[in-house]
Amino acid sequence: MSFSSGSCGNCYYFECGGQAVLIDAGASIRSIKKAMVANGLSLEAVSAVLVTHDHLDHIRNLGSFCKRLNRPVYASAQLHKALEHHTFTAPHIGGCRRILEAGKWNPVGSMLVRFFEVPHDASHTCGFAIAAEDRKFFIMTDAGRVTDEAVSLASQADVVVIESNYDVDMLMGGPYPHELKMRICGGNGHLSNDECASAITRFWHPGLKAIFLCHLSENNNTHEAAYACSHAALEAVGAPVPGKAPVCRTPSRALKPGSPKNGTFLGVSDGGGTTLQAGAFSGTPVLLRPLPREYPSPLFNL
Numbered sequence: 001m002s003f004s005s006g007s008c009g010n011c012y013y014f015e016c017g018g019q020a021v022l023i024d025a026g027a028s029i030r031s032i033k034k035a036m037v038a039n040g041l042s043l044e045a046v047s048a049v050l051v052t053h054d055h056l057d058h059i060r061n062l063g064s065f066c067k068r069l070n071r072p073v074y075a076s077a078q079l080h081k082a083l084e085h086h087t088f089t090a091p092h093i094g095g096c097r098r099i100l101e102a103g104k105w106n107p108v109g110s111m112l113v114r115f116f117e118v119p120h121d122a123s124h125t126c127g128f129a130i131a132a133e134d135r136k137f138f139i140m141t142d143a144g145r146v147t148d149e150a151v152s153l154a155s156q157a158d159v160v161v162i163e164s165n166y167d168v169d170m171l172m173g174g175p176y177p178h179e180l181k182m183r184i185c186g187g188n189g190h191l192s193n194d195e196c197a198s199a200i201t202r203f204w205h206p207g208l209k210a211i212f213l214c215h216l217s218e219n220n221n222t223h224e225a226a227y228a229c230s231h232a233a234l235e236a237v238g239a240p241v242p243g244k245a246p247v248c249r250t251p252s253r254a255l256k257p258g259s260p261k262n263g264t265f266l267g268v269s270d271g272g273g274t275t276l277q278a279g280a281f282s283g284t285p286v287l288l289r290p291l292p293r294e295y296p297s298p299l300f301n302l
Protein backbone atom coordinates (compact mmCIF):
# COMPACT_ATOMS: atom_id res chain seq x y z
CA MET A 1 0.00 0.00 0.00
CA SER A 2 1.36 3.40 -0.89
CA PHE A 3 -0.01 5.84 1.64
CA SER A 4 1.38 8.54 -0.48
CA SER A 5 3.44 8.72 -3.62
CA GLY A 6 4.82 11.87 -5.14
CA SER A 7 6.24 15.14 -4.00
CA CYS A 8 3.57 15.53 -1.31
CA GLY A 9 5.01 12.69 0.75
CA ASN A 10 5.77 9.05 0.26
CA CYS A 11 4.85 6.12 2.43
CA TYR A 12 4.24 2.52 1.40
CA TYR A 13 2.85 -0.33 3.44
CA PHE A 14 4.05 -3.82 2.70
CA GLU A 15 2.64 -6.91 4.31
CA CYS A 16 3.56 -10.53 3.85
CA GLY A 17 3.31 -13.62 6.00
CA GLY A 18 1.58 -11.73 8.79
CA GLN A 19 4.33 -9.13 9.04
CA ALA A 20 3.86 -5.51 8.02
CA VAL A 21 6.47 -2.85 7.35
CA LEU A 22 6.37 0.71 6.12
CA ILE A 23 8.71 1.90 3.41
CA ASP A 24 9.45 5.58 4.06
CA ALA A 25 7.42 7.85 6.30
CA GLY A 26 6.70 11.01 4.34
CA ALA A 27 2.97 11.00 5.03
CA SER A 28 1.60 12.10 8.40
CA ILE A 29 0.90 9.52 11.08
CA ARG A 30 -2.68 10.70 11.18
CA SER A 31 -3.21 10.11 7.47
CA ILE A 32 -1.37 6.79 7.53
CA LYS A 33 -3.54 5.63 10.40
CA LYS A 34 -6.68 6.81 8.68
CA ALA A 35 -5.82 4.97 5.47
CA MET A 36 -4.95 1.83 7.41
CA VAL A 37 -8.17 1.85 9.38
CA ALA A 38 -10.07 2.33 6.12
CA ASN A 39 -8.42 -0.88 4.89
CA GLY A 40 -8.96 -2.88 8.05
CA LEU A 41 -5.36 -2.52 9.14
CA SER A 42 -3.76 -1.32 12.33
CA LEU A 43 -0.84 1.06 12.65
CA GLU A 44 0.27 -0.82 15.75
CA ALA A 45 0.79 -3.90 13.58
CA VAL A 46 3.60 -2.20 11.66
CA SER A 47 6.76 -3.90 12.86
CA ALA A 48 9.45 -1.79 11.20
CA VAL A 49 10.19 1.04 8.79
CA LEU A 50 12.57 0.83 5.82
CA VAL A 51 13.94 4.13 4.57
CA THR A 52 15.02 4.80 0.98
CA HIS A 53 16.62 8.24 1.41
CA ASP A 54 16.60 11.47 3.36
CA HIS A 55 14.55 13.78 1.17
CA LEU A 56 11.74 15.34 3.15
CA ASP A 57 8.96 13.83 1.07
CA HIS A 58 10.16 10.45 2.40
CA ILE A 59 11.14 11.15 6.01
CA ARG A 60 9.08 14.14 7.12
CA ASN A 61 7.20 12.08 9.69
CA LEU A 62 9.79 9.43 10.50
CA GLY A 63 10.79 11.16 13.74
CA SER A 64 7.25 11.35 15.03
CA PHE A 65 6.68 7.73 13.99
CA CYS A 66 9.71 6.68 16.07
CA LYS A 67 8.55 8.78 19.00
CA ARG A 68 5.07 7.39 18.90
CA LEU A 69 5.59 3.73 18.03
CA ASN A 70 9.27 3.12 18.75
CA ARG A 71 9.68 0.60 15.94
CA PRO A 72 13.05 -0.33 14.39
CA VAL A 73 14.10 1.83 11.45
CA TYR A 74 16.16 0.00 8.84
CA ALA A 75 18.44 1.88 6.47
CA SER A 76 21.96 1.79 5.11
CA ALA A 77 24.77 2.93 7.42
CA GLN A 78 25.35 6.03 5.26
CA LEU A 79 21.72 6.98 5.35
CA HIS A 80 21.46 6.44 9.11
CA LYS A 81 24.39 8.78 9.58
CA ALA A 82 22.49 11.46 7.66
CA LEU A 83 19.27 10.77 9.58
CA GLU A 84 21.10 11.18 12.89
CA HIS A 85 21.87 14.76 11.93
CA HIS A 86 18.66 15.63 10.13
CA THR A 87 16.42 18.12 11.93
CA PHE A 88 13.32 16.04 11.31
CA THR A 89 14.73 12.73 12.54
CA ALA A 90 17.67 13.44 14.88
CA PRO A 91 15.71 13.84 18.14
CA HIS A 92 13.85 10.53 17.97
CA ILE A 93 15.60 8.00 15.80
CA GLY A 94 18.41 6.96 18.18
CA GLY A 95 17.01 3.81 19.77
CA CYS A 96 15.24 2.75 16.60
CA ARG A 97 18.39 2.66 14.49
CA ARG A 98 19.02 -0.63 12.64
CA ILE A 99 21.63 -0.87 9.93
CA LEU A 100 21.08 -2.85 6.76
CA GLU A 101 24.33 -4.35 5.59
CA ALA A 102 25.31 -3.79 1.99
CA GLY A 103 25.42 -6.63 -0.51
CA LYS A 104 23.47 -9.13 1.55
CA TRP A 105 19.99 -10.18 2.52
CA ASN A 106 19.19 -8.75 5.95
CA PRO A 107 16.56 -10.37 8.15
CA VAL A 108 13.78 -7.96 9.10
CA GLY A 109 11.47 -10.12 11.15
CA SER A 110 10.45 -12.95 8.85
CA MET A 111 11.36 -10.98 5.72
CA LEU A 112 14.70 -10.75 3.97
CA VAL A 113 15.62 -7.28 2.76
CA ARG A 114 18.39 -6.32 0.40
CA PHE A 115 19.10 -2.72 -0.51
CA PHE A 116 20.69 -1.54 -3.71
CA GLU A 117 22.14 1.88 -4.35
CA VAL A 118 20.19 4.23 -6.58
CA PRO A 119 21.63 7.35 -8.28
CA HIS A 120 19.74 10.29 -6.76
CA ASP A 121 20.73 13.56 -5.17
CA ALA A 122 20.17 12.66 -1.50
CA SER A 123 22.77 11.66 1.14
CA HIS A 124 22.37 8.01 0.19
CA THR A 125 19.51 6.55 -1.82
CA CYS A 126 18.46 2.92 -1.93
CA GLY A 127 15.83 0.75 -3.47
CA PHE A 128 14.73 -2.48 -1.82
CA ALA A 129 14.24 -6.07 -2.81
CA ILE A 130 12.16 -7.93 -0.27
CA ALA A 131 11.77 -11.69 -0.12
CA ALA A 132 9.05 -13.01 2.15
CA GLU A 133 7.66 -16.51 2.11
CA ASP A 134 7.83 -17.33 -1.58
CA ARG A 135 7.08 -13.79 -2.72
CA LYS A 136 9.46 -11.27 -4.15
CA PHE A 137 8.93 -7.55 -4.19
CA PHE A 138 10.95 -4.72 -5.68
CA ILE A 139 10.64 -1.01 -5.03
CA MET A 140 12.64 1.86 -6.48
CA THR A 141 11.44 5.42 -6.20
CA ASP A 142 13.48 8.57 -6.88
CA ALA A 143 16.04 7.25 -9.35
CA GLY A 144 18.18 9.29 -11.71
CA ARG A 145 18.81 6.20 -13.79
CA VAL A 146 18.31 2.46 -13.64
CA THR A 147 21.39 0.44 -12.70
CA ASP A 148 22.18 -3.11 -13.80
CA GLU A 149 21.75 -4.28 -10.20
CA ALA A 150 18.24 -2.82 -10.11
CA VAL A 151 17.37 -4.53 -13.39
CA SER A 152 18.73 -7.82 -12.10
CA LEU A 153 16.62 -7.69 -8.94
CA ALA A 154 13.50 -6.43 -10.71
CA SER A 155 13.81 -9.18 -13.28
CA GLN A 156 13.25 -11.72 -10.52
CA ALA A 157 10.38 -10.00 -8.73
CA ASP A 158 6.69 -10.87 -8.63
CA VAL A 159 5.76 -7.23 -8.05
CA VAL A 160 7.70 -4.13 -9.08
CA VAL A 161 7.07 -0.60 -7.88
CA ILE A 162 9.04 1.88 -9.96
CA GLU A 163 9.17 5.61 -10.43
CA SER A 164 7.66 7.12 -13.57
CA ASN A 165 8.16 10.73 -12.57
CA TYR A 166 7.78 13.01 -15.56
CA ASP A 167 6.86 13.42 -19.19
CA VAL A 168 9.85 14.97 -20.95
CA ASP A 169 7.79 17.43 -23.01
CA MET A 170 5.75 18.54 -20.01
CA LEU A 171 8.88 19.08 -17.95
CA MET A 172 10.79 20.94 -20.64
CA GLY A 173 7.81 23.03 -21.74
CA GLY A 174 6.71 23.71 -18.18
CA PRO A 175 7.34 26.59 -15.80
CA TYR A 176 10.17 25.11 -13.72
CA PRO A 177 13.44 27.08 -13.68
CA HIS A 178 16.07 25.73 -16.05
CA GLU A 179 18.28 24.58 -13.17
CA LEU A 180 15.50 22.54 -11.61
CA LYS A 181 14.61 20.97 -14.95
CA MET A 182 18.22 19.91 -15.34
CA ARG A 183 18.27 18.53 -11.82
CA ILE A 184 15.17 16.45 -12.45
CA CYS A 185 16.25 15.01 -15.79
CA GLY A 186 19.93 14.60 -14.86
CA GLY A 187 21.39 11.24 -13.88
CA ASN A 188 20.83 11.98 -10.19
CA GLY A 189 17.27 13.18 -10.45
CA HIS A 190 14.18 11.25 -11.44
CA LEU A 191 13.05 8.73 -14.03
CA SER A 192 11.01 9.97 -16.95
CA ASN A 193 8.13 7.94 -18.32
CA ASP A 194 10.38 6.92 -21.22
CA GLU A 195 13.21 5.85 -18.92
CA CYS A 196 10.80 3.87 -16.79
CA ALA A 197 9.34 2.20 -19.88
CA SER A 198 12.81 1.41 -21.16
CA ALA A 199 13.67 -0.21 -17.82
CA ILE A 200 10.52 -2.31 -18.03
CA THR A 201 11.69 -3.77 -21.33
CA ARG A 202 14.94 -4.73 -19.58
CA PHE A 203 13.50 -6.41 -16.50
CA TRP A 204 10.16 -7.78 -17.64
CA HIS A 205 9.83 -11.55 -17.32
CA PRO A 206 6.84 -13.86 -17.59
CA GLY A 207 6.65 -14.27 -13.79
CA LEU A 208 6.18 -10.54 -13.25
CA LYS A 209 2.59 -10.21 -12.08
CA ALA A 210 2.30 -6.51 -11.43
CA ILE A 211 4.04 -3.23 -12.03
CA PHE A 212 3.00 -0.10 -10.18
CA LEU A 213 4.21 3.24 -11.43
CA CYS A 214 4.90 5.56 -8.53
CA HIS A 215 6.21 9.02 -7.62
CA LEU A 216 4.46 10.74 -10.51
CA SER A 217 5.11 14.47 -10.67
CA GLU A 218 1.99 16.51 -10.05
CA ASN A 219 3.19 19.22 -12.43
CA ASN A 220 5.07 17.36 -15.13
CA ASN A 221 3.09 14.19 -15.72
CA THR A 222 -0.34 12.66 -16.05
CA HIS A 223 -1.51 9.20 -15.11
CA GLU A 224 -2.50 8.60 -18.70
CA ALA A 225 0.92 9.56 -20.10
CA ALA A 226 2.80 7.40 -17.59
CA TYR A 227 0.47 4.48 -18.15
CA ALA A 228 0.59 4.74 -21.95
CA CYS A 229 4.38 4.76 -22.00
CA SER A 230 4.79 1.68 -19.82
CA HIS A 231 1.88 -0.07 -21.50
CA ALA A 232 3.63 0.35 -24.85
CA ALA A 233 6.80 -1.08 -23.32
CA LEU A 234 4.93 -4.16 -22.10
CA GLU A 235 3.37 -4.59 -25.52
CA ALA A 236 6.80 -4.29 -27.11
CA VAL A 237 8.08 -7.22 -25.06
CA GLY A 238 4.97 -9.22 -25.82
CA ALA A 239 3.50 -9.05 -22.33
CA PRO A 240 -0.27 -9.26 -22.04
CA VAL A 241 -1.63 -6.47 -19.83
CA PRO A 242 -4.81 -7.55 -18.07
CA GLY A 243 -7.30 -4.88 -17.13
CA LYS A 244 -8.30 -1.80 -19.02
CA ALA A 245 -8.36 1.00 -16.46
CA PRO A 246 -5.57 3.45 -17.21
CA VAL A 247 -5.45 4.53 -13.59
CA CYS A 248 -5.69 2.08 -10.74
CA ARG A 249 -6.07 3.67 -7.36
CA THR A 250 -6.72 0.40 -5.62
CA PRO A 251 -4.19 -1.96 -7.15
CA SER A 252 -4.55 -4.44 -4.32
CA ARG A 253 -7.78 -5.53 -5.87
CA ALA A 254 -5.89 -6.58 -8.94
CA LEU A 255 -3.79 -8.90 -6.85
CA LYS A 256 -6.58 -10.75 -5.13
CA PRO A 257 -7.06 -14.40 -5.95
CA GLY A 258 -9.11 -14.56 -9.07
CA SER A 259 -7.17 -11.85 -10.84
CA PRO A 260 -5.92 -12.73 -14.31
CA LYS A 261 -3.47 -15.61 -14.25
CA ASN A 262 -1.53 -14.46 -17.27
CA GLY A 263 0.12 -11.20 -18.02
CA THR A 264 1.48 -8.29 -16.03
CA PHE A 265 -0.94 -5.96 -14.34
CA LEU A 266 -0.02 -2.30 -14.78
CA GLY A 267 -1.21 0.21 -12.21
CA VAL A 268 -0.48 3.84 -11.54
CA SER A 269 -0.02 5.18 -8.06
CA ASP A 270 -1.64 8.59 -7.85
CA GLY A 271 0.62 11.58 -7.37
CA GLY A 272 -1.24 13.08 -4.47
CA GLY A 273 -4.41 14.49 -3.10
CA THR A 274 -6.58 11.46 -3.61
CA THR A 275 -7.50 8.66 -1.36
CA LEU A 276 -7.31 4.93 -1.69
CA GLN A 277 -11.00 4.32 -1.45
CA ALA A 278 -12.93 7.14 0.07
CA GLY A 279 -11.25 10.40 -0.80
CA ALA A 280 -10.31 11.15 2.76
CA PHE A 281 -6.61 10.66 2.51
CA SER A 282 -4.04 13.18 1.42
CA GLY A 283 -1.67 11.17 -0.68
CA THR A 284 -1.90 8.02 -2.67
CA PRO A 285 -2.42 4.74 -0.92
CA VAL A 286 -1.67 1.70 -3.03
CA LEU A 287 -1.96 -1.72 -1.51
CA LEU A 288 1.06 -3.90 -2.01
CA ARG A 289 -0.02 -7.18 -0.64
CA PRO A 290 1.23 -10.67 -1.28
CA LEU A 291 0.31 -12.28 -4.51
CA PRO A 292 -1.97 -15.28 -4.36
CA ARG A 293 -0.23 -18.57 -3.87
CA GLU A 294 -1.16 -19.68 -7.34
CA TYR A 295 1.96 -17.82 -8.48
CA PRO A 296 4.83 -19.69 -6.84
CA SER A 297 8.31 -18.77 -7.92
CA PRO A 298 11.86 -19.10 -6.63
CA LEU A 299 13.44 -16.50 -4.39
CA PHE A 300 15.84 -13.90 -5.69
CA ASN A 301 19.16 -15.47 -6.51
CA LEU A 302 21.32 -12.49 -5.60
Ligand SMILES: [Zn+2]
Residues within 6 Å of the ligand: 053, 055, 120, 122, 142
Ligand atom coordinates in the same frame (compact mmCIF):
# COMPACT_ATOMS: atom_id res chain seq x y z
ZN1 LIG B 1 14.24 12.14 -3.49
Ligand SMILES: [Zn+2]
Residues within 6 Å of the ligand: 006, 007, 010, 055, 057, 058, 141, 142, 215
Ligand atom coordinates in the same frame (compact mmCIF):
# COMPACT_ATOMS: atom_id res chain seq x y z
ZN1 LIG C 1 10.72 11.69 -3.53
